[in-house]
Amino acid sequence: MKAPPFAYAAPSTIAEALALLAAHEDAKVLAGGQSLMPALNLRLAAPSVLVDINGIAELSEVSLTPTELRLGALVRHKRIGTDAAIAGAVPLLGLACPHIAHGPIRSRGTIGGSLSHADPAAEWPAVCLAADAVMEIRGPAGPRHVPAEAFSLGVFTTALRPGELLAAIRFPVARGRAGFAEVARRHGDFAMVGAAVTVELGPDGRCADARVVLFGASDRPIRRRAAEERLRGQAPGAALLREAASLAAEGLDPPSDLHASAEYRRRVAPVMVRRALADALSLPEARLAA
Amino acid sequence: MSPAETLTVALTVNGEAVTRDIPARLSLADFLREELRLTGTHLGCEHGVCGACTVLLDGEPVRGCLMLAVQARGRAVTTVEGLAATDGTLTPLQAAFQKHHALQCGFCTPGMLMTATALLAETPHPTADEVRDAISGNICRCTGYVQIVEAVLDAAGTAP
Ligand SMILES: Cc1cc2nc3c(=O)[nH]c(=O)nc-3n(C[C@H](O)[C@H](O)[C@H](O)COP(=O)(O)OP(=O)(O)OC[C@H]3O[C@@H](n4cnc5c(N)ncnc54)[C@H](O)[C@@H]3O)c2cc1C
Ligand code: FES
Ligand code: FES
Numbered sequence: 001m002k003a004p005p006f007a008y009a010a011p012s013t014i015a016e017a018l019a020l021l022a023a024h025e026d027a028k029v030l031a032g033g034q035s036l037m038p039a040l041n042l043r044l045a046a047p048s049v050l051v052d053i054n055g056i057a058e059l060s061e062v063s064l065t066p067t068e069l070r071l072g073a074l075v076r077h078k079r080i081g082t083d084a085a086i087a088g089a090v091p092l093l094g095l096a097c098p099h100i101a102h103g104p105i106r107s108r109g110t111i112g113g114s115l116s117h118a119d120p121a122a123e124w125p126a127v128c129l130a131a132d133a134v135m136e137i138r139g140p141a142g143p144r145h146v147p148a149e150a151f152s153l154g155v156f157t158t159a160l161r162p163g164e165l166l167a168a169i170r171f172p173v174a175r176g177r178a179g180f181a182e183v184a185r186r187h188g189d190f191a192m193v194g195a196a197v198t199v200e201l202g203p204d205g206r207c208a209d210a211r212v213v214l215f216g217a218s219d220r221p222i223r224r225r226a227a228e229e230r231l232r233g234q235a236p237g238a239a240l241l242r243e244a245a246s247l248a249a250e251g252l253d254p255p256s257d258l259h260a261s262a263e264y265r266r267r268v269a270p271v272m273v274r275r276a277l278a279d280a281l282s283l284p285e286a287r288l289a290a
Numbered sequence: 291m292s293p294a295e296t297l298t299v300a301l302t303v304n305g306e307a308v309t310r311d312i313p314a315r316l317s318l319a320d321f322l323r324e325e326l327r328l329t330g331t332h333l334g335c336e337h338g339v340c341g342a343c344t345v346l347l348d349g350e351p352v353r354g355c356l357m358l359a360v361q362a363r364g365r366a367v368t369t370v371e372g373l374a375a376t377d378g379t380l381t382p383l384q385a386a387f388q389k390h391h392a393l394q395c396g397f398c399t400p401g402m403l404m405t406a407t408a409l410l411a412e413t414p415h416p417t418a419d420e421v422r423d424a425i426s427g428n429i430c431r432c433t434g435y436v437q438i439v440e441a442v443l444d445a446a447g448t449a450p
Contacts, residue, residue, distance in 0.1 A: 001336060002315070002320065002336070004315065006295070007294055009294070024293065033361075034338060034356055037357070037358075041317075041337055078350075101427065102341070102426050102427025102428075103408070103424055104350075104405065105353065107347075107350045108357065
């Protein structure tokens with residue numbers, strides 16, 4: 001189908017974009033369009049105004065200091081997957097990117113769009129949670145910062161308030177290792193379940209810290225703190241990873257849909273955690289089933 | 291700046307400058323097909339899944355159905371009609387598609403050609419895996435993909 005009629009504006013500054021959003025209550029932001037355009041074409045959305053943010057240069061900026069990587073909301077998937085400095089600073093970004101859709105979608109889709117859209121099976125929200133990212137939001141009430149965990153609130157639901165714009169995502173430069181695994185019907189499809197993990201090893205070779213995130217297993221990406229706790233202070237090994245993985249799957253209540261049953265997701269979730277941890281810790285034998 | 295339902299767009303399509311007044315909601319694919327009568331760009335799903343509408347935007351492959359025509363202002367768009375020379379000489383990739391029978395009904399072919407053209411521009415000598423990955427977002431109901439992969443590899447001079 002075709003998109004319903006709407007009026008279109010292409011501001012060149014954040015201030016102009018915010019003014020447009022304030023002036024038109026049901027306006028929608030258009031970033032890469034790779035989720036919004038399908039919704040318009042399927043007539044699932046019918047905003048009266050589209051505010052195209054692609055002309056706002058500062059939203060495409062990437063900056064890197066020794067401690068922080070800052071990605072403008074409009075940085076496209078493709079750039080994240082091909083810019084060695086980005087993956088060097090936050091390896092999870094580079095690991096997850098090839099799993100997102102296909103080349104022609106990655107050349108338009110943006111990290112800010114993916115986060116704002118908040119599909120529970122999307123990679124970026126999970127990566128942001130595992131990498132301890134903070135969202136930089138601009139709105140009528142001024143700028144505010146929201147950590148990833150408080151940003152993704154449910155299926156297609158975020159902490160963004162009406163009239164607000166996600167401007168950038170700030171990541172601490174990773175000090176440890178990272179792993180990522182997902183299972184999808186076909187490569188490039190949304191994941192049925194996936195895991196994104198980070199692990200910091202201490203000088204004694206034990207896990208000093210870990211973050212274990214599952215996505216596609218709930219209405220939003222979720223940290224699995226029991227698994228993180230299990231890893232802390234321990235020397236990595238296949239048995240430890242198996243235990244952490246089953247703790248990560250405990251109490252899960254995943255959705256059932258066309259792509260996978262809840263039971264399948266519950267079954268596969270710990271496998272994804274185990275594989276992501278095994279990759280992060282370079283323990284290929286721990287990838288294999290017990 | 292106030293939002294408008296009709297806008298003037300000026301862009302380059304297959305090397306030619308074009309200017310039109312169009313509704314904001316018009317997709318790039320519909321603009322090419324209906325305003326410019328370049329019907330080589332096909333529309334299968336109109337939600338990004340089939341890849342038939344893939345065109346090049348400043349050399350990068352994009353979904354024509356997931357972009358507004360107004361967003362292509364000032365940009366250079368290349369469609370399947372822009373591949374062959376004006377005298378009809380096929381590009382090596384097109385010739386390889388013909389040689390390897392990489393099409394049957396032809397519905398997916400424009401999208402396949404544009405996607406593979408972009409791949410070869412970025413990666414002149416791809417492996418078979420890289421070719422499969424590149425066309426993973428293009429659905430073909432007829433060929434089973436094998437001949438398409440062979441054609442791309444042949445055009446790249448990487449024998450299958
Ligand atoms: C065939 C197909 C397969 C896909 N597969 C995957 C996949 O495997 N994994 C995955 O993660 N994604 C996938 N996607 C979605 C893709 O990653 C999108 O790019 C992404 O979900 C949305 O980003 P966008 O920049 O295109 O946003 P848009 O489509 O432009 O916007 C999406 C929503 O976010 C809002 N928005 C956008 N930017 C901002 C901002 N800066 N501030 C406030 N609100 C904003 C918009 O108003 C809209 O509601 C797929 C898409 C397609 C078509
Ligand atoms: S018509 Fe655009 S991807 Fe199917
Ligand atoms: S040749 Fe018929 S769809 Fe590909």
